[in-house]
Amino acid sequence: MIKLAFLNLFRRKTRTLLCALGIAIGVAAIIVLVSLVDGFTEEFNAVVGSFKGLSVYEKNTQDAVFSKIDESYVGRIESLPGVKAAIGEIWYVPQKIDTEAVGLTAFAAPTVYGLDISKYYSTNASGWVGAVEKGSALSSSELGQVLIGRKIEKDFKKFVGSPIEIDGKRFKVKGILKSESDLTSSIIVMNLDDARDISPLESGQISSLTVTLNDFSKDATVAKLIELQFGDDLQVFTQADLSEQFGSIVGNLRLLAIAVAIISSIVAGIGIANTMLMSVLERFREIGALKAVGWTRGNIMKMILYESIFLGLFGGLLGILLGFGVDFILLLVGISSHISIGLLLSSFLFAMFLGIVSGIYPAYRASKLDPVEALQG
Amino acid sequence: MVGIVELQNVTKRYVMGSTAVDALGGVSLLVEKGDFVVIVGPSGSGKSTLMHILGTLDHPSSGNVLVDGKNIASLDDWDLAMLRRKKIGFIFQSFNLIPTLNTLENVMIPTEPLAFGKEGLEERAINLLKKVDLGNRLLHRPDELSGGQRQRVSIARALINDPEIIFADEPTGNLDSVTGKNVIELMYGLNKKEGKTFVIVTHDQSLLEYATKKVFLLDGKITKIEYKKAAARKGEKK
Numbered sequence: 001m002i003k004l005a006f007l008n009l010f011r012r013k014t015r016t017l018l019c020a021l022g023i024a025i026g027v028a029a030i031i032v033l034v035s036l037v038d039g040f041t042e043e044f045n046a047v048v049g050s051f052k053g054l055s056v057y058e059k060n061t062q063d064a065v066f067s068k069i070d071e072s073y074v075g076r077i078e079s080l081p082g083v084k085a086a087i088g089e090i091w092y093v094p095q096k097i098d099t100e101a102v103g104l105t106a107f108a109a110p111t112v113y114g115l116d117i118s119k120y121y122s123t124n125a126s127g128w129v130g131a132v133e134k135g136s137a138l139s140s141s142e143l144g145q146v147l148i149g150r151k152i153e154k155d156f157k158k159f160v161g162s163p164i165e166i167d168g169k170r171f172k173v174k175g176i177l178k179s180e181s182d183l184t185s186s187i188i189v190m191n192l193d194d195a196r197d198i199s200p201l202e203s204g205q206i207s208s209l210t211v212t213l214n215d216f217s218k219d220a221t222v223a224k225l226i227e228l229q230f231g232d233d234l235q236v237f238t239q240a241d242l243s244e245q246f247g248s249i250v251g252n253l254r255l256l257a258i259a260v261a262i263i264s265s266i267v268a269g270i271g272i273a274n275t276m277l278m279s280v281l282e283r284f285r286e287i288g289a290l291k292a293v294g295w296t297r298g299n300i301m302k303m304i305l306y307e308s309i310f311l312g313l314f315g316g317l318l319g320i321l322l323g324f325g326v327d328f329i330l331l332l333v334g335i336s337s338h339i340s341i342g343l344l345l346s347s348f349l350f351a352m353f354l355g356i357v358s359g360i361y362p363a364y365r366a367s368k369l370d371p372v373e374a375l376q377g
Numbered sequence: 378m379v380g381i382v383e384l385q386n387v388t389k390r391y392v393m394g395s396t397a398v399d400a401l402g403g404v405s406l407l408v409e410k411g412d413f414v415v416i417v418g419p420s421g422s423g424k425s426t427l428m429h430i431l432g433t434l435d436h437p438s439s440g441n442v443l444v445d446g447k448n449i450a451s452l453d454d455w456d457l458a459m460l461r462r463k464k465i466g467f468i469f470q471s472f473n474l475i476p477t478l479n480t481l482e483n484v485m486i487p488t489e490p491l492a493f494g495k496e497g498l499e500e501r502a503i504n505l506l507k508k509v510d511l512g513n514r515l516l517h518r519p520d521e522l523s524g525g526q527r528q529r530v531s532i533a534r535a536l537i538n539d540p541e542i543i544f545a546d547e548p549t550g551n552l553d554s555v556t557g558k559n560v561i562e563l564m565y566g567l568n569k570k571e572g573k574t575f576v577i578v579t580h581d582q583s584l585l586e587y588a589t590k591k592v593f594l595l596d597g598k599i600t601k602i603e604y605k606k607a608a609a610r611k612g613e614k615k
Contacts, residue, residue, distance in 0.1 A: 001489055292461065299458075
């Protein structure tokens with residue numbers, strides 16, 4: 001009976017293929033969305049999760065790029081108990097690299113990250129700035145030199161020793177950052193004073209602070225202390241705050257993925273039900289004959305359900321291939337994703353479940369066909 | 378003697394909107410083991426309805442249908458399917474073979490739902506196909522066979538469960554006269570040599586010469602039943 005159901009599916013190849021494609025698109029959409037969210041989460045954990053300290057921004061800003069604070073806070077925060085060091089930072093999205101216009105319009109726009117290099121090395125706040133794949137790390141004495149992420153290296157065809165012009169100012173590439181994360185591949189690292197030269201910040205101003213602590217486990221206490229003292233101007237994010245913020249973004253993406261899953265499953269389910277119903281009605285005489293020769297209603301239902309499960313599985317397989325394809329294309333343009341075994345397995349089960357549920361009604365209709373009607377005409 | 382199938386004053390009324398059509402108006406008929414019943418009548422005489430009721434595919438509006446002496450009115454769909462699976466074979470005018478399956482698989486299709494007891498079935502199917510002269514067409518699909526060959530496949534299919542009775546609805550209706558004659562001779566041979574019981578519904582009067590029981594149907598009523606001893610039939614010495 002399984003063989004018969006399988007063969008029946010290929011009697012109308014085009015129709016089967018079109019219906020399977022409908023399922024495939026739904027399954028692929030789910031795979032792509034979930035794998036993107038998973039990939040994003042992985043990267044976040046790799047970069048932010050390893051960061052041991054506090055981030056200090058201007059009050060009421062969500063992103064360091066839009067934050068502006070007075071440099072005097074470096075000393076004022078360092079004088080607080082529990083603080084090891086406060087590292088001044090400038091975040092800046094340039095308008096032009098060499099002769100090419102860049103900016104916030106592009107996905108993962110090139111971003112300048114200027115920081116107090118000497119203090120960074122003395123406290124070793126976060127790993128990725130120091131890890132260089134080619135060339136060598138920055139030193140605080142050498143102005144006019146930068147480290148670039150892999151995407152900048154690729155997009156602008158740079159190598160160690162290349163000149164690079166950022167918003168009209170010439171720099172030299174000293175090294176390529178090792179980190180493979182999307183979050184750091186578009187970053188240009190330079191000394192704080194160089195960054196201030198090209199950014200609209202005035203002297204004595206910085207974007208944000210990274211605060212390192214004597215005892216990282218006391219981060220919430222120190223964060224409270226900073227807000228108590230300077231809460232009128234500053235806001236403080238602990239690692240937990242950042243994770244929570246990120247979690248809520250990811251949560252929204254997950255909701256979106258679930259919505260897409262629900263919509264696509266309804267569409268695909270209707271597709272299967274319609275295809276199976278048509279196929280049942282076309283074969284009413286054949287099904288009537290089966291009943292006449294001693295097939296029970298249960299036997300007929302089983303055959304049609306097998307067909308519809310096969311259809312679901314076929315669509316699911318196609319969808320997995322499609323999902324891999326789309327993720328691969330995204331990878332080529334620099335967006336990484338993560339397809340887990342669990343995701344593949346659940347997409348496959350989902351497609352099978354879809355086959356069963358949407359096959360129930362056509363199978364019921366087939367089982368109810370009157371053999372007499374089926375044999376007339 | 379208890380008949381394999383017996384109809385007692387069976388009626389069948391179809392209601393369509395406000396009009397009622399009496400397809401059968403009080404039919405009584407006994408089919409006994411070894412019979413070769415040919416039911417003839419013009420179209421609209423109710424012969425298809427009669428065959429569907431004899432074959433347990435349809436229920437009468439009134440009257441009794443007895444199979445092996447047992448009234449089938451109390452049986453549900455499942456019981457009836459089991460009854461057909463064990464005791465009844467069908468041959469249809471338009472063959473109703475499954476186009477995706479080959480000859481051998483088509484013959485075995487009635488046994489497909491069986492969970493066990495399938496041993497030896499394939500051998501049995503092959504033997505049946507040899508008997509209907511299709512031993513060299515086992516792996517052909519229906520669209521690779523002629524009309525006469527397809528009808529012989531369906532005869533083999535009707536025999537796979539070793540039924541007590543075989544119903545044929547216009548078995549020669551889609552065939553030319555020579556092929557049709559071959560098909561009916563085949564059924565006749567099975568009746569004569571193996572004692573298989575056949576009930577054939579047709580408008581083709583020429584099939585009457587093979588019958589042990591000739592049933593004439595008109596306007597839902599049996600107008601005449603003629604009995605002929607097996608020995609008096611065509612090709613047999615008196």
